Amino acid sequence: MSNVVSGLIVVAVAGLIGAVGLFVRLRVFPGKEDEEREDVAGYVTMMVGVMFALVLALALVSVWEDKDSAEGHVASEASSLNETYLLGASMLPADQEKIQAAASAYAGYVVHTEFPKMRSGKEVDDTGWQLLTNVRTSFLNANVSTPARQAVLSDATTQISNLADARRGRLEDADKRMPSVLWIGLILGGVLTVAMTFIYGIEQRFTHVGMVMGMAAMIGFVLILIYNLDNPFNSGTGADSAPFTSYFP
Structure with missing residues (x-):
């Protein structure tokens, strides 16, 4: 199942859960809320919403920075490997x-084996x-009897060093995940934010249901987006192997 389809299902389910929750509230507590209680609830709802927005922003920034870092390391690694390949033509x-x-x-190994993993x-x-050691050894064992080839070997050594650094960064990015405490804050904040809307009494119940469903669906969408971005190499939203395949089709 594609990420788009699974995301739409999560959004639809989140909206449905919000609607069901509101219907249960209206069935159990059908009376309208008095104005004084709604004033107090308004302050509480505002505080819950602000705190949830802060946690949401922190989570989005965290996963997006990890994604950018992964894309940068992949591009640098592929570029250094390509430069190494081109320098080999001088031998x-x-x-x-x-x-x-x-x-x-x-x-080929990076694209077909490491990226799927x-x-x-x-x-x-x-x-x-x-395999990277084989690349380095192939250059070190090459005939560099002329000054020109010695200069090429020096350049290649620098490129291979950059390649190794970028590879190390890519593997570290692959292990990055959002802290569990942020997931707890996101889930609890989303539930509380939607639940607080049940307090208010709106004469047009279908309007109320629509508002709750819209909020729940939007929160569900953002949560599934964060979930997909949590893996910097997730298919569709994360870094891919395009930099490698562009140099080595």
Whole structure:
């Protein structure tokens, strides 16, 4: 099931739950609220709404920054690998073949093995590091008898170092998740915010139901968005392997 379909289902269910909750309230407490009690409830509702908005903003900023960090590391890693591949063309034909084959093998492993694991939250093993070592070894074992090739080796060493740093950052991003305490605050805040709207009495009950359903659906939408962004490499919303496939189709 796609993220769009699952998101729409969550939004619809959230709206339905809000409507059912309001109908239960109206059935159990059908009387209108007195003005004094609604004034007090207004202050409480405002405070709950403000606190929920703060937690919501904190959660969105947290997951969005993780997503941006992951995209930056992926782009940097792919770019450094491509530069390494291109520098290999300056070596002797036999060395060039080994260097570019090692670089292509690394890219293929990252795209077809590591990214699916990161999307599903599985642990990435050390195979990628071994393939990166093969890239480095291919360059270090190349014939650099001329000053030009020695300069190329120096540039390649820098690129491979940058590649390793970007890879390390990408793997750290894959393990990032929003703190559990924020999820508790989001869920409790959403429930309380919707529940506080049950206090008020509106003569047009269908209007009241529509307002509650709209609020519950919007909160459900934001929560499912945060849930999808919580994994920086989630399919559809997170960082993808496009930088690698653009260099190594």
